[in-house]
Amino acid sequence: MSAIVQGATGPFEMVIGLEVHAQVISRAKLFSGASTAFGAEPNTQVSFVDAGMPGMLPVINGVCVEQAVKTGLALNAEINLVSVFDRKNYFYPDLPAGYQISQYSQPIVGKGVVTIDLPDGTAKSIGITRLHLEMDAGKSVHDIRADATHVDLNRAGIALMEIVSEPDIRSPEEAGAYVRKLRSLLRYIDTCDGNMEEGSMRCDVNVSVRRPGEKFGTRCEIKNVNSVRFVMRAIEYEAARQVAVIEGGGTIAQETRLFDSQKGETRPMRSKEEAHDYRYFPDPDLLPLRLDAKWVDGIKAALPELPDARKERFVRDFGLSPYDSSVLVTEKENAAYFETVAKGRDGKMAANWVITELFGVLNKQGLDVSKSPVSAAALGGLIDRIKDNTISGRIAKDVFEIMVETGKDADSIIEEKGLRQVTDTGAIEAEIDKIIVGNADKVAQFRSGKEALKGWFVGQVMKATSGKANPAAVNAILDKKLKG
Amino acid sequence: MSRLTDLSLREARGGLTRRSFSARELTEAHIKACEAARPLNAYMAETFDQALAMADESDRRIKAGQGRLLEGMPLGIKDLFCTKGVASTACSKILKGFKPPYESTVTAKLWEAGAVMVGKTSMDEFAMGSSNMTSCYGAVTNPWRRKGDNRPLVPGGSSGGSAAAVAARTCLGATGTDTGGSIRQPAAFCGLVGLKPTYGRCSRWGIIAFASSLDQAGPIARSVHDCALLLQGMAGYDRKDSTSVDKPVPDYTTVLSGSVKGLKVGVPEEYLVEGMPDEIDELWQKGIAWFRAAGAQVIDIKLPHTKYALPTYYIIAPAECSSNLARYDGVRFGLREKGGDLTELYSNTRAAGFGAEVRRRILIGTYVLSAGYYDAYYLKAQKVRARIAGDFREAFKQVDIVLTPTAPSPAFGIGEMMDDPIAMYLNDVFTVPASLAGLPAMSVPAGLSGDGLPLGLQLIGRPFDEETVLRAGGFLETAAQFTAKPAWLEGGHA
Numbered sequence: 001m002s003a004i005v006q007g008a009t010g011p012f013e014m015v016i017g018l019e020v021h022a023q024v025i026s027r028a029k030l031f032s033g034a035s036t037a038f039g040a041e042p043n044t045q046v047s048f049v050d051a052g053m054p055g056m057l058p059v060i061n062g063v064c065v066e067q068a069v070k071t072g073l074a075l076n077a078e079i080n081l082v083s084v085f086d087r088k089n090y091f092y093p094d095l096p097a098g099y100q101i102s103q104y105s106q107p108i109v110g111k112g113v114v115t116i117d118l119p120d121g122t123a124k125s126i127g128i129t130r131l132h133l134e135m136d137a138g139k140s141v142h143d144i145r146a147d148a149t150h151v152d153l154n155r156a157g158i159a160l161m162e163i164v165s166e167p168d169i170r171s172p173e174e175a176g177a178y179v180r181k182l183r184s185l186l187r188y189i190d191t192c193d194g195n196m197e198e199g200s201m202r203c204d205v206n207v208s209v210r211r212p213g214e215k216f217g218t219r220c221e222i223k224n225v226n227s228v229r230f231v232m233r234a235i236e237y238e239a240a241r242q243v244a245v246i247e248g249g250g251t252i253a254q255e256t257r258l259f260d261s262q263k264g265e266t267r268p269m270r271s272k273e274e275a276h277d278y279r280y281f282p283d284p285d286l287l288p289l290r291l292d293a294k295w296v297d298g299i300k301a302a303l304p305e306l307p308d309a310r311k312e313r314f315v316r317d318f319g320l321s322p323y324d325s326s327v328l329v330t331e332k333e334n335a336a337y338f339e340t341v342a343k344g345r346d347g348k349m350a351a352n353w354v355i356t357e358l359f360g361v362l363n364k365q366g367l368d369v370s371k372s373p374v375s376a377a378a379l380g381g382l383i384d385r386i387k388d389n390t391i392s393g394r395i396a397k398d399v400f401e402i403m404v405e406t407g408k409d410a411d412s413i414i415e416e417k418g419l420r421q422v423t424d425t426g427a428i429e430a431e432i433d434k435i436i437v438g439n440a441d442k443v444a445q446f447r448s449g450k451e452a453l454k455g456w457f458v459g460q461v462m463k464a465t466s467g468k469a470n471p472a473a474v475n476a477i478l479d480k481k482l483k484g
Numbered sequence: 485m486s487r488l489t490d491l492s493l494r495e496a497r498g499g500l501t502r503r504s505f506s507a508r509e510l511t512e513a514h515i516k517a518c519e520a521a522r523p524l525n526a527y528m529a530e531t532f533d534q535a536l537a538m539a540d541e542s543d544r545r546i547k548a549g550q551g552r553l554l555e556g557m558p559l560g561i562k563d564l565f566c567t568k569g570v571a572s573t574a575c576s577k578i579l580k581g582f583k584p585p586y587e588s589t590v591t592a593k594l595w596e597a598g599a600v601m602v603g604k605t606s607m608d609e610f611a612m613g614s615s616n617m618t619s620c621y622g623a624v625t626n627p628w629r630r631k632g633d634n635r636p637l638v639p640g641g642s643s644g645g646s647a648a649a650v651a652a653r654t655c656l657g658a659t660g661t662d663t664g665g666s667i668r669q670p671a672a673f674c675g676l677v678g679l680k681p682t683y684g685r686c687s688r689w690g691i692i693a694f695a696s697s698l699d700q701a702g703p704i705a706r707s708v709h710d711c712a713l714l715l716q717g718m719a720g721y722d723r724k725d726s727t728s729v730d731k732p733v734p735d736y737t738t739v740l741s742g743s744v745k746g747l748k749v750g751v752p753e754e755y756l757v758e759g760m761p762d763e764i765d766e767l768w769q770k771g772i773a774w775f776r777a778a779g780a781q782v783i784d785i786k787l788p789h790t791k792y793a794l795p796t797y798y799i800i801a802p803a804e805c806s807s808n809l810a811r812y813d814g815v816r817f818g819l820r821e822k823g824g825d826l827t828e829l830y831s832n833t834r835a836a837g838f839g840a841e842v843r844r845r846i847l848i849g850t851y852v853l854s855a856g857y858y859d860a861y862y863l864k865a866q867k868v869r870a871r872i873a874g875d876f877r878e879a880f881k882q883v884d885i886v887l888t889p890t891a892p893s894p895a896f897g898i899g900e901m902m903d904d905p906i907a908m909y910l911n912d913v914f915t916v917p918a919s920l921a922g923l924p925a926m927s928v929p930a931g932l933s934g935d936g937l938p939l940g941l942q943l944i945g946r947p948f949d950e951e952t953v954l955r956a957g958g959f960l961e962t963a964a965q966f967t968a969k970p971a972w973l974e975g976g977h978a
Contacts, residue, residue, distance in 0.1 A: 048586060052811040054579065055566045055588060055690040057725050089807050089853070091830055098810020149826075151815070279853035281862060284697035284804055286726050 003171035005209060007243045012209040014239045015216055016169035018231075020182055022161045022192035023136070023200035024067045030135045030159035031058030031101060038198055042141075042152035050157040052096030057285050060085075064159040065289065066299065067191040068108050068133050071161055073300050074185045075128050077112025081293060083132075085286045089279040093151050094138035102162075104280045107132035108289065114165075114185070115308055116177040117326035126178050127166030136160050161192070167206065167216065172232035179203060179228050184307050184330045196226050203231050207238045209246070217242070218252040222266050225259050234259040238266045310335055318347025327355055333369045334359075340376035345383055353379060357397070361404050373404050382410035390414060391421050392471055423470045425477060431464045432457075432477055446482055454478060488513035489653040493557055493710035496656055500546055500556050507542035507556030511535050511600050514558040517654040518602055521627075524972070526639075526648040527603040528563050528621045529571045538600040545598065554717045555598030560605040560649040560658035564642075565591050565701075566690040567604065574610045574692045575619035578837025579818045588690025589722045590659065590701045597717040602655050606645030609839045610809065611666055611694040614911040616644025617902060618841045626674060626895050627652040627972030631936035634977070637895040640670030640911075646704050647674040652972050657705035657714050661691060663698045664797050665891075665915025668927035671704050672890035672940025675929045675968060677957065678704045679711045682948045683922035684729035687722030693808040695801035696727075698919050708928065708957040712736035715950065731948055739951040740958040745779035747956060750883030754790035755914055757892060764889050764939060767931045771887055771941045774963035775956075783883050787875040792868045793917040798909060799852050799865035800920070805842075806849025812837060844905065873921040880946050885956045888914050890927040890940035918944045928957045929966040938968065 005012040029036055032047040049056040072079050086104040109131035117123050138156035142149050163182065169175050183194035183201060194201050203226070208219035222238060225231050237259075242252050257266040282288075305313075307329045314325040314335075328351060329335045337358075342350035358379065362372060382403065386396050391414060402413045414420055422428060435457065436443055446453045461474045488510050491499065499505055515532045535558060542556035566572045566584040573579035587595070595601075609618040615638040616624040624644045626637040628651070639648040643660030647670035650658050660667035662680035671678025679702045686701040693699060703714030716737070721730040751772060756765065776782050814820035814833030821836045823829035838846070852861035879886065892913055901907045918925035924947070927940035941960060945953035971977060 051816060053586075053817070054572070054574070054582070054584065054692040054811070055586075055688075057689050059724060059726055087807050089810060091810065091813060093813075093815045093826065096811060096816060098813060099807055277855045279807070279850065279855075279858075281803060281807070281853055281858070284695075284727075285693075 003174075005239050005243045007247050009247050011212060012239070012243045012246075013212050014170055014235065015167050015208045015210060015219070016171075016175050016235055017167040017206040017219075018165045018169065018175060018178060019204040019206070020163045020179065021202045021204075022071075022163060022182075022186055022194070024064050024133075024159035024161055025191055025193060026061060026063040026067060026159060028061055028063070029157035030061055030064050030133065032157055034157065036158050040154055042150075042154060044154065046153040046156065050096065050153055052098070058101060058283070060286065060289065061159065064133060065108070065291070067159070068131060068161055069291065069296055069299050070189050070303065071163075071186065071191045072109030072112065072131055073296075073303055074189050074306055075109070075112035075114060075131065075163070077128055077131065078110035079291065079296050080106065080108055080110055081291045081296070082106065083108040083289045085133075085283045085289065086280045087283045090276045092137070092140075093149060094140045094153070094156065096138070096153065096156060100135055100137065101283055101286070102134035103132035106288075114178065114181055116174060116181045117323060118173065118177060119323070121321070121323045123322070124174065126168045126174075129164040129166050131161050131163045134160050134162060172235045175205070175235055176228050176232045179231055180330060181307070184332075188304060188306055188332050196228070199226065202226055205231055205234055205238075207235055207242070208252070209239050209242045217246075218254050220252065220255055220257050220266070222257050222259050223269060230259055230261050233261075233264055234266055237264060241266065307332075314347075318342055318351065320347060320351050324351050324355060331369065337369045337372070337376045341380045341383065343380075345380060346387065349383055349386075350380075353383060357400055373407055374400070378403060378409050385410050385414060389421055389423060389470060391419055392467070395419050395421065395467055419468060421470050422465050422468045423473060425473055428461065428465070428469050428473050429477055431461055431469070432474075432481055435460045435464070436481055443482065454482065457482065489517045491656070492707050493656040493705055493713055494707065496557060497555075497713070500542075501551060503546070507539040507546065507600070508536065510556055511539035511558050511602070514602055514655055517652065521649075521652045521654045521972070523977070524625045524627060524648050524652055525622055526605055526624050526645045526652065526654065527560065528573070528575055528606045528619070528645065529604040531570055531601050531603050534570070535600050535602045538595070542598055542600065552596070552598035554594060554713065556600060557598070557657070558600045558602045558655045559594065560603060560646050560655040561591055561601055562643050562646050562659050562661060563604045563607050564611055564661050564692045564694075565659060566692065567591055567601065570601075571604060572692070573620075575607050575621055576609045576812075576837065576839070576842065577620040577819060578812045578834070580620070582818050584690075586690060589687035589724065590691065590718045592690075593720065594659070594717050599717065603649075605643070605649050605658055608642035608644065608666075609842050610692070610805070611642040611661055611663055611699075612805070612841050612845055613641040614665070614669055614908055615896070615901070616641040616670070617898065618839050619645070620839065623898050624648050625898065625977075627970035628674065628895060628937055629971035629977065633935065636898045637937070638673070638898055640673035640891075640895060642666040642670075643678075643704060644670045647671055647676055647678070650674070650676055650704050650706060651970050657703055657710050659701060659714075659718070660704045661694075661699055661701050662915075662919065663695050663700075663801060664919045665912045667702045667704055668915050668925060668940070668942060669891045669911060671927045672929070672938065673895040675938030675966065675970065676704055676706055677708050677711045677926065677928055677961070678702065679715060679926040679950070679953070680918070680924065681715060681719060681950055682729075682924045684727055685719050685924070685948065685950065687720070687725040687728045689722055689724040695804040696808060697804060698801060708926075708954060708961045709737060709740055711926070711957075712740060712954050729948070734951055736950060736954055739955045742955045743778070744775060744956060744959045747775070747780040747885065747952075748883040749775045749780050749782050749956070750785035750879050750886040751782060752785050752787040752790065752879070752886060752888060754787050755888040757913060760889075760892050761933075763933050764892060767939050767941065768887070768889050771930055771960060774960065775887065778959060778963070785879045785883060785886065787872075787879060787917065789868060789871045789875050790917055793872055793920055794909060794913055796865045796868045796872065797912065797916040797920060798848070799861050800869065802845040802849035803853050803862050804849070806846045806853065809838075809842070809846055841905070869920045872917055876917075876921045876923060876944070884946075884952055886944040888942045888944065890914060890942040894933040894935075894937035894939055914942060918942075923947060924950045924953050926953050926957045928960045928964070930960060930964040931966070932968055936968070938966070
């Protein structure tokens with residue numbers, strides 16, 4: 001993947017903007033008291049309001065408003081003290097009232113910015129256009145019977161935040177980093193669980209291409225992409241498709257497309273001509289939403305430490321590289337794990353162990369840190385044994401593997417397996433003497449200037465001591481003996 | 485003793501308290517009247533068993549000395565109110581058979597105050613109309629007849645069934661809803677008092693929506709005092725309706741005897757519309773003279789945007805209705821007409837379920853909200869609406885109340901104007917401005933037309949100042965001495 005699509009006639013640049021629908025964490029729906037719990041029997045969490053019964057009226061859920069404000073603050077965005085709910089009118093069986101209550105011209109949150117960290121160590125700012133609150137629709141189920149569609153309204157009315165980015169994204173990698181960063185932020189502040197498989201975070205991706213320096217091309221919107229990987233693949237495919245159309249002498253039609261993850265391609269859903277006229281107008285059942293500036297300030301003051309601040313703190317306090325730091329802070333559980341490991345220890349060493357060894361194991365086993373077979377305290381204990389020269393770094397990796405397999409702590413493994421490092425210089429000296437005597441030819445070569453042979457001698461000592469000899473001691477004694 | 489059905493609500497309350505008769509007797513008398521009045525077609529559903537059970541409960545309460553505000557009072561309930569387990573259909577075929585599992589806030593409050601439901605009253609379909617001709621249950625006949633003319637007349641609309649039911653003495657009062665005049669105009673056509681409270685005074689929860697920013701529930705009764713009692717029972721903040729207003733409800737009956745001396749009564753020149761019959765203007769002048777004679781100060785005022793009120797209303801109300809009525813799609817409740825695919829299911833259901841006037845307004849509303857037309861129609865209309873409200877705000881710096889006619893004509897014949905929707909819409913010319921401004925307004929019967937039909941005068945007050953409206957209305961009622969009775973009561977319907 002890359003930022004540039006190399007066409008037959010020259011390079012093209014991708015221009016990408018994302019609309020992320022994030023389900024708000026709240027016990028009740030946006031405009032009714034019905035429960036939002038996931039996985040209940042169909043149509044068991046539906047109030048009369050959600051079902052669009054005659055005479056029913058929406059009442060705004062204050063918790064959802066607070067969550068949106070919290071999110072806006074985490075996105076460094078303007079909070080609009082007055083916002084308006086509008087009706088978006090269209091007919092569909094999973095939309096009982098025949099309109100979705102959303103925010104159109106006056107959203108609750110205005111312009112903001114999100115910083116993404118890229119693997120090359122650079123950071124980039126992605127503008128946020130707006131965040132607005134709206135209600136989710138129900139689910140149409142088409143596969144129960146061939147001749148009928150069933151409707152489940154459990155989801156109808158659950159609060160969503162639609163977070164719209166500026167067209168600042170230039171590559172699939174940036175798009176992936178943006179979605180991950182957004183998810184990280186939302187999880188830090190507990191406003192959305194970010195679970196894309198369950199659909200609590202869904203992306204609409206706007207993609208266009210242009211030759212470098214030209215103005216924006218016509219965009220296509222890819223609807224409802226439900227994983228970071230698919231977002232990246234959809235962009236890759238769509239950009240290539242658009243370049244091919246343009247180079248073939250065609251023009252891009254503004255349209256809505258869907259991503260087929262099986263085939264890895266995008267296909268048109270409906271064109272602009274068939275597009276709905278949503279007939280937006282302010283919902284007369286709801287007064288404009290007015291927020292008290294002091295209340296907003298209170299929420300701001302109560303925000304937890306956010307990923308960017310934590311990342312800076314890790315760089316400052318633990319001497320980590322910005323990239324390592326950003327890897328550690330993405331998931332707040334990972335960051336907390338790392339902090340436990342690093343507390344009172346060498347931060348860089350802790351970071352290496354967490355990122356390379358622990359994340360390696362977790363990735364391989366498909367676990368997240370809460371299910372880690374090695375606790376933060378246990379990993380810290382292992383690092384302590386390296387620091388106090390009980391074991392070498394190399395032996396520590398073997399110990400770690402056993403910890404993963406058995407769940408035992410480092411000390412008992414070291415004891416059981418007799419892995420304690422040999423620091424007794426007498427014992428090491430004796431082994432070295434034996435090797436020098438048995439390899440007079442290599443000693444002669446070394447002494448005649450082939451100093452690279454020293455590594456071979458170190459290896460022999462380690463072999464003889466099953467790797468348990470203290471490397472520093474081995475080096476010091478070897479230096480003395482070999483130079484004679 | 486006079487018949488129990490001839491009592492006013494106030495008198496009936498007194499009778500029950502004094503135990504002159506029982507709540508059951510009172511309800512039975514009204515049930516009999518309902519049965520006798522079936523030719524008027526005022527009710528779309530009768531709930532006599534329920535009424536008797538409620539009356540018995542009232543008798544128990546009265547016996548125990550626990551009588552409430554409206555204990556044992558038989559009422560008609562407009563079919564726009566959702567009543568639990570009882571047909572609630574907005575008189576539309578699309579909701580035929582719909583029995584909601586919930587009770588509207590306003591009716592729940594009435595039952596909590598001890599009132600008795602004798603039935604659901606007919607209305608124009610989804611409250612759209614000024615004649616009650618668009619009800620899917622057929623036309624309602626006005627109990628009044630022109631002098632020497634037995635042709636049936638409309639009761640007005642949309643709360644025409646409620647007005648006819650009260651005028652025919654089949655209940656002591658009724659609920660109505662008023663979006664652009666739907667309480668006041670039928671009250672005027674049937675010689676009754678009808679009060680549209682301030683927008684936000686009564687909860688809209690459980691009232692089938694027509695135009696949400698205008699709909700407001702209110703009472704129709706045979707006297708100002710009765711209206712005050714009913715409003716007392718209906719009004720109040722409801723957290724389930726975000727547009728209801730959290731203000732205390734005053735005791736409305738205590739203000740009725742107040743004098744109007746020194747009251748500043750505004751008379752807007754813009755309400756003298758072209759083509760208005762002289763007798764309406766003459767009645768208006770009479771009303772002005774009564775106030776002046778009683779020591780009120782009559783002041784000419786200007787409401788310069790009045791002429792835009794009707795077109796503004798006929799953009800905003802249809803726009804909201806086009807969205808509010810989208811839920812009647814055949815998917816979850818009410819009528820469903822089969823179709824080969826989803827679009828056909830929708831169009832077959834809605835074509836079969838909605839009458840011509842409702843379809844017309846949905847089409848107008850859909851058009852004015854469409855991309856490219858929104859600014860020119862809906863947004864412009866909202867701006868004009870703000871100007872109309874501004875006119876009143878200015879006027880109320882000078883005056884305490886505004887006096888106008890209620891409707892530009894007395895009741896017209898059944899079937900008249902049906903082919904001319906514009907002429908029909910003109911019926912609302914005097915009532916719509918107060919609706920757009922959200923103000924309390926009341927029609928009081930003040931005289932008879934040349935051919936013997938009741939005419940009403942309208943009083944418009946400041947926001948949430950129903951008290952002044954009632955006080956001025958009480959004065960008008962006394963001054964007018966309106967005692968005429970509809971032909972129905974005189975056995976005049978052949």
